Amino acid sequence: MTPEAIRRVVQLRQEFYTLLAAKSQVPVSISRDNHSTSYRSMASWIDKRQQLNYLLVYPYIAPDALVPKRPFILKIAINRGAGSLVNAKWRKNCRGVNQSWHFELTLLPEEILDFLPWIVSLIESQDNDSGLGRETPPHPLKFKLPEVDSVQEAWTEKAWTYYTDSQLIYF
Numbered sequence: 001m002t003p004e005a006i007r008r009v010v011q012l013r014q015e016f017y018t019l020l021a022a023k024s025q026v027p028v029s030i031s032r033d034n035h036s037t038s039y040r041s042m043a044s045w046i047d048k049r050q051q052l053n054y055l056l057v058y059p060y061i062a063p064d065a066l067v068p069k070r071p072f073i074l075k076i077a078i079n080r081g082a083g084s085l086v087n088a089k090w091r092k093n094c095r096g097v098n099q100s101w102h103f104e105l106t107l108l109p110e111e112i113l114d115f116l117p118w119i120v121s122l123i124e125s126q127d128n129d130s131g132l133g134r135e136t137p138p139h140p141l142k143f144k145l146p147e148v149d150s151v152q153e154a155w156t157e158k159a160w161t162y163y164t165d166s167q168l169i170y171f
Helices: 003-023 082-087 113-127 157-170
Strands: 028-030 043-046 052-061 073-078 102-107 141-144 151-156
Touching (some): 003 028, 073 157, 102 113, 102 157
Antiparallel strands (some): 028 043, 052 073, 073 102
16 A cells, blocks of 8 residues: 555544544444554444444555555445454453454445444444444445345445446556
């Protein structure tokens, strides 16, 4: 990734996690990036079932030195990528990692903060067993059918169009 893309991801990640913690009804822990071990920062919380849940914001694809005009697309992953859990803060009485629900949203950097209330609603809905949430997404989504487990995956329409259009040029 280009240095500017790295700075942008770090800034958006921290801003998103901080706002998530402020708007959540449960305490949210935010870990820091650990460059020596390559672990990314994450937000984690314990749900009503005493299970650990976590959220990662990371680049899906980004410009780099070889392809500086490559699209910049992010992912928000909830309960995906368990190898990252080394950074999560385990709490007393935690019954393990929530493996029953996963969600991934692929979006453009300029869309991420718009999705914060929707993500909070989605997390609260899952904790209350009430489906995909009460909020309407702030940008149109394209849902992909789960291929394995109970993974739900969505792309914003802009990210999907940007990605598919760019494949003809950059990949």
